[in-house]
Amino acid sequence: MSAAAASTLPPDVDRQLDGLAPAELAVSVPTYNNVATVSLVLEAIRAGLEKHFADVSAVLINADAGSSDATVDRFADTGLPLVRATHAAPPAQLATVPFHGVPGRGAALRLSVDVARRLGARALVMLEADITSIDDEWLERLLRPVLERGADLVMPVHARHRYDGTITNLVLAPLVNALYGRRMHQPLAGARALSAAFLDRLATDPRWPPPGRAMTDLWIEGTAIADQHRPAQLAHRRVERGLDGDLRTDAGGIARGHGDSRLHGGHPKILSRLRAKF
Numbered sequence: 001m002s003a004a005a006a007s008t009l010p011p012d013v014d015r016q017l018d019g020l021a022p023a024e025l026a027v028s029v030p031t032y033n034n035v036a037t038v039s040l041v042l043e044a045i046r047a048g049l050e051k052h053f054a055d056v057s058a059v060l061i062n063a064d065a066g067s068s069d070a071t072v073d074r075f076a077d078t079g080l081p082l083v084r085a086t087h088a089a090p091p092a093q094l095a096t097v098p099f100h101g102v103p104g105r106g107a108a109l110r111l112s113v114d115v116a117r118r119l120g121a122r123a124l125v126m127l128e129a130d131i132t133s134i135d136d137e138w139l140e141r142l143l144r145p146v147l148e149r150g151a152d153l154v155m156p157v158h159a160r161h162r163y164d165g166t167i168t169n170l171v172l173a174p175l176v177n178a179l180y181g182r183r184m185h186q187p188l189a190g191a192r193a194l195s196a197a198f199l200d201r202l203a204t205d206p207r208w209p210p211p212g213r214a215m216t217d218l219w220i221e222g223t224a225i226a227d228q229h230r231p232a233q234l235a236h237r238r239v240e241r242g243l244d245g246d247l248r249t250d251a252g253g254i255a256r257g258h259g260d261s262r263l264h265g266g267h268p269k270i271l272s273r274l275r276a277k278f
Contacts, residue, residue: 017118021057021081022120023058023120025049025057025123026125027059027124028108028127029041029060030062030108031062031063031071032064032066032071032102033069034067040132041128041131041134042075044136045127046079062084063085063111063112085115087104087111090104102129114203116199121199123195125192152197153192153194153220154194
């Protein structure tokens with residue numbers, strides 16, 4: 001880890017990390033007033049680590065946008081080593097939280113990347129605090145392609161009703177495919193796993209989207225594809241959100257395999273510009 005990466009962390013996070021041993025896995029859960037659902041997510045994390053990674057050191061990361069309920073208090077109940085971080089929430093995003101999840105998600109992602117690198121983690125898993133259908137298999141399915149198959153970015157493909165996710169299915173996914181030559185079924189899926197090599201690439205890039213812009217997830221995926229890192233996708237048969245979520249399908253999830261390092265198709269001039277940009 002470089003000194004530049006360390007300097008991006010707030011002083012209170014630095015102090016917490018000074019008291020922690022290095023960890024092989026980092027699991028981050030960005031939050032904002034998720035007290036009604038976060039305990040289910042945390043229990044799935046604890047159970048998944050115990051079931052599939054019992055001999056692997058892991059640290060839990062909570063990047064919170066200023067919750068006013070007891071969300072952050074629930075993390076201590078897991079018994080896992082914990083790093084807490086608070087980030088600013090753009091006022092404009094606070095007004096639309098029911099539709100956009102965690103305000104300032106880009107800041108939460110950046111904090112998670114920097115903390116994972118500081119810990120020396122082999123992989124970082126990002127999960128959402130309002131997914132109530134999560135179980136103890138999610139961690140294993142997201143992490144195995146990174147730890148054993150050389151994938152750099154692993155994302156889920158959730159089965160949906162044909163009329164769910166209309167903008168994603170008809171606009172966003174085809175646009176990503178046209179620009180990058182890679183089919184990403186659900187580019188805005190919040191759950192994902194990242195390799196140590198990809199964390200290094202992201203942390204040293206000065207072109208992170210500015211705070212308040214809801215585009216960091218897409219930037220990360222674009223960087224992975226344009227730099228010819230190895231993206232992978234997992235097929236999940238169920239995703240169910242608490243409270244304001246709207247997905248209700250069947251349970252389960254199976255690995256679909258990992259992608260290779262090549263760009264498939266895509267306009268060559270566009271791809272060359274994307275590589276320069278990302």
